[in-house]
Amino acid sequence: MKSIARALILFCLALPAAAAPRLELQARLDPATRQLAATATLEDARGLAGFALGDEVEILSLTADGRRIASRSILRQGRAWHPLPTGTRRARLEYRVTLKPLARLDHRAALADRDAVADPEGSFLPAGAGWYPEPGGYFSYRLDLELPAGQKGLAPGELLSERDDASGYRAAYEFAQPSEGIDLMAGPYAVAERALVLPGGRQVRLRTWFHAELAPLAAGYLEDSARHIERYDGLIGDYPFGIFSVVSSPTPTGFGMPGLTYLGREVLRLPFIRATSLGHEILHNWWGNGVYPDWTAGNWSEGLATYLADYAYKEDEGEEAARAMRLAWLRDLAAVPAGGDGALKDFTSRRHGISSIVGYNKAAMVFLMLEDEIGRAAFVRGLRLLWERKRFDGASWADLEAAFAAAAGRPLRDFFRQWVERPGAPALTLKSAVLGGDRLELGIEQRGGYALEIPLRLVFADRVETRKPRVTGRETRLVLDRAAGAQSVELDPDYRLWRRVDPALLPAILREVFVAPRAALLAPGADAATRAAALALAGRVLDARLTAAADGDAGLPGAPALVIGLDPAVDAWLKRHGLPPRPVASAGSARVWAGRDARGIPYAVVAARDHAALGALARALPHYGGQSWLAFDGPRVTAKGIWPPRAEAIAVR
Template identity: 50%
Template sequence: MTLNHPNFDFSEVAEGHASVDATASATPAQRSALQAQAWGAWRVLNWADCMKWLAGFALLVLFHSAHAAPPHLDLEVTLDPDTRAFNARAELTTAAGPPQLQLNPLFRVSSVTLNGVAMSVAGSTDSGRKPSPPQASAPETPQHFSMAYSGTLPALPKSDQRDASVQAALFASPEGSYLSPGAGWYPDPGVPFTYTLKLSLPTGQKGLAPGSQQRVSEIGARTVAEYEFAQPAEGVWIMAGPYEVAQQSVALDNGKIVTVRTWFHAELAGLAGGYLQDSARYIQRYSRLIGDYPFDDFSVVSSPLSHGLGMPSLTYLGRDVLRLPFIRATSLGHEVLHNWWGNGVYPEWSSGNWSEGLTTFMADYAFREDQSEPSAREMRLNWLRDLTAIAAPDETALADFKSRQHGISSVVGYSKSAMLFFMLRDEIGAAAFDKAIRLFWQGQRFKAASWKDLEAAFSLAAGRDLSRFFAQWVHRPSSAQLVLAPRRNTDSKGSFRLIQQGGVFDMLVPLRVRPASGASRDIGVRVRDWETVVDLASIHAAPDAAQVELDPELRLWRRLDPATVPPIFREIFISPRPKLFLANQALQWKVPATALAARLLDAQAREVREAELLSASALPTLVIGDANSIRRLLPRLGIGGLPDVLLQANPANPVGQRPLKGSAQAWTARAPSGRTFAFVMADSPDLLGTLQRSLPHYGRQSWLLFQDGRVIEQGAWPVPAQNLRLNAGKVVRSR
């Protein structure tokens, strides 16, 4: 999931399930590895509850059949959030499956049967032996596995633990309960499966799971909800809380009725109407564009944690996130669209995750296009500035992206992937693009699909082979880099070179030709070599051209020239090898400055002394301190003085004596050597602590002003155009 706002970076709040629940978009195989990590972590933590139960379970069951219908799982769960008591019965029917099923060691198994015959439990402290299951039935005979188990779930994570995926994947409390597939709370067959769930909760609590709500009953002092997921699913999630539920019916063009619900804590009930209306609008929008919404229900559920997760037919958002005014206009649509891309067609993980990029392009970016072309261009500029933050050797191929793990992976998996689809639409036209989207959905619905499957759908819709396009943008761990240059040893008017640096890509390069007088003209030049000579006269493009501008609307995924692109905070924040310099070495400054650096940077910074800071190192550096110590440092770094935007407007005082705005300031700068710096200074060391919450979310800005931890002004340094000036048709200089 991605939460978006033009001036606010929510990657730390909710982007990427990995920061809160690393299993939300994982395959069964990936979840098994994550489960092993999580269970190991639980044992290391020595939680008292874990010590009461078994060290691990491996329920060995033999299954046979190379080709079979998906397994079916029937779950009955009774949960008491007050005591965190959990009881469950699982019935699994399958004609094929892995040789073993695993369960989290938090749970105690009371009975296991296979085809009605009792089995022992591997790893049990009672027997210490693996079971000897009954002789397997014939391959075509369904296998029926049954298990009853119970336990006490972990408590709701404390505020300082809520970023930890292990603790946040499984918890129960009256405030809210959450069970994710990666927590190993049910026997996972290891392949996609269908399921039903009957969930019993005490009156006052309501719960749900992905899928279609079949019925809700009040039985005594308990509420029982029943859900069905009829398509092969990769996992089962449960969410529960003291919810107030509101709902609205949505009629699709073909007459299908979809039920939209909000499950909100009482203090959020007033927001339900807006979320219902916007959810319905997005469902109708994408049903018309792609194909009918693939589920019967869609729910927006409030979480006690500050996160955002997307699952089939629902999204689970923190209470603080739901209150943000822009979520309905941006991130909600992104989550609705994931029901087609990611939860309706699954990425074939071994060949890369295309779903985040396609969802970003058709939701977040499309909403910018709805606003205006300048707004859409701004998002493309943000993507390219993100790329500038990645050194060429650190760039990875799009085919290697699986999920967001850090800032660099998000630049590739979200930004580059979204730009690929933007360029593809330019390449084949909007009509063919829309046709391909519908073909892809029709052919891959509830299947795992790869980049190759996308290539096939778009090639069919375009009526031509697009293998070269996909090969260069999906599989190469590099990006295009273009330069305009004069022709060598020639007086030819209006003639220049387009040079590719770092690697050759096949691209249609947009150019804007500006004549000495009159309107400019946009042209496209196909490049396939290291160097392409462009003769404006031969293509009848403004023979009196005075200037040529390269890709003026930023329609290509390419590296901008860092010498001409002022930095943003993300260049330092996501660097894999950042440095840290503490301009004020006093202990009262050192402790909060080090803590702030740990909060801001993806990778652990290496603290350097002043001599190394002043050396010729090219690594991005974060500098933290008070105003006096940083002012003295700037000239020695070749940067000069403080930016004017940080200073109060007072013409009576010289620039060096003008007071600062706000109680803390942050800004970026690039030294003449090309080295990138981020500076953070505050009136007192205590104020550094107030920046931990807000500063990480402004990665796409170049400067910020704070008053007591609150942002009061912000901005990004402008990016100049990359152009070549001509004089009477002759190249005279470039910049």
């Protein structure tokens, strides 16, 4: 009985997929002339209402259930929609279009641009750009692609066949599951391939499609792709495709699509991509391109990818690296004006800085807090359950909540309500800590009205101990037992709660001065050459526009300041104005560090051996705004770090 019931359930779950519309597309693309010519057949047993197609596309013929009809279109949601006669089950059209040329886009524009473009150096025809007829909603497809000799191309899906000879390139791709659309990429690629065998004998074909100059990197990319796929296949569940490709793009993009990632050719050269972004994009085969976010109810996939990729790699490095990432998230939040951070459910895609702080950082921290709350085993069960339930289907935050609640064996409504549906974040302050015998009485103030289990670290003469009492109201008085001998209490010292941290407690970093809208430049004791080098360097690192260095013998001006000079002059200036001395050992040619004055106003100091050493910093220094201190040897960074953070702490009375 049980197996019959289960079979019925599986049958019901399979129904929507089986009934999804189907697109068969034969496309011939000539990147040199930017001509795309195609024949498309759309089928839906439930009937096709019509299809969307770019308004620049010229339809040469159109039939509905074998009868030729005139093509006409209406404007629907800003796009050309071609209605079909009621009850049409099969539409066939021939069409052609001249695609746009490849523009030289920067990263931001490349992410926002959704036009289909063609160029011999690389063509990209994204889903949703109107280059194929879209039936609306998810659909399955087969693409038969034809390219001139010297070009190769691909789309998400299983590679059914491939032929490459003097007459050109032909390949057929099949995407049998319901998909959100077709992304087509082509270029003058050299293809490298290796096989990956997963548990149970499942074969995955790994490929790189690289521009010629990247060929030496192919073996490394194939190896790391195998490593990342094995990791997530083991953690979450079966890798859902028979192929995974890394594809080189002429523009500085970074996209993850089902079974492939499309990364800028300049990006692929960067040494850290294989260990970081590649894993993030591969993880999107489960979250984003395997289970689709319900775009109307919030995009949870970036947060989950950030947590299980970018953050997990820091955990692999060690607790110190992981803590630095959590602290960096809270630092970003501290810079958002109160009320500026929306609810997680309202994040749909990366639009600007603040939305990425919510959609990526807050979401990642919410998954961390969820794992802290229900435990690693239940958290992993929840991930696997979500994968089982929602593979190739849309999922909302509510579906995630349901999966994790089932895995944890208890409702998680309160948790998801306060972290996903509410905007903002709590702020916590330790008000008092009074010891009587072995009972420690604590006063904790909260702005926000969240229900939290706050990690409190009790510091004793010979040990530390972490407790996690529950705090709900604005003022919470707590009594902790077995606390005799406690000397101080620290609140969430490892930054495991999404909360607003007092900026004064965050370690000073260089960026505070670099991005200040108004910043002063001080060049103590500088001669003309040093002064000129200081002004040039300040022009490179500061967002603020400067015309001259202020009189270098004055003290800090009461505004963010950059102090630049040669070692002896800087040492003397620090001493004269009662500031801490040069903190980094004197080896190398220059040292840079960040601090805050007694009023909490940030400053940054650059001290160099000579003015040539100052000039050598210009290239690298702007990229290290996230650091507290750096040591340079010529243009090269030899050491760097962030000052230890100060925990929210209170002494026990």
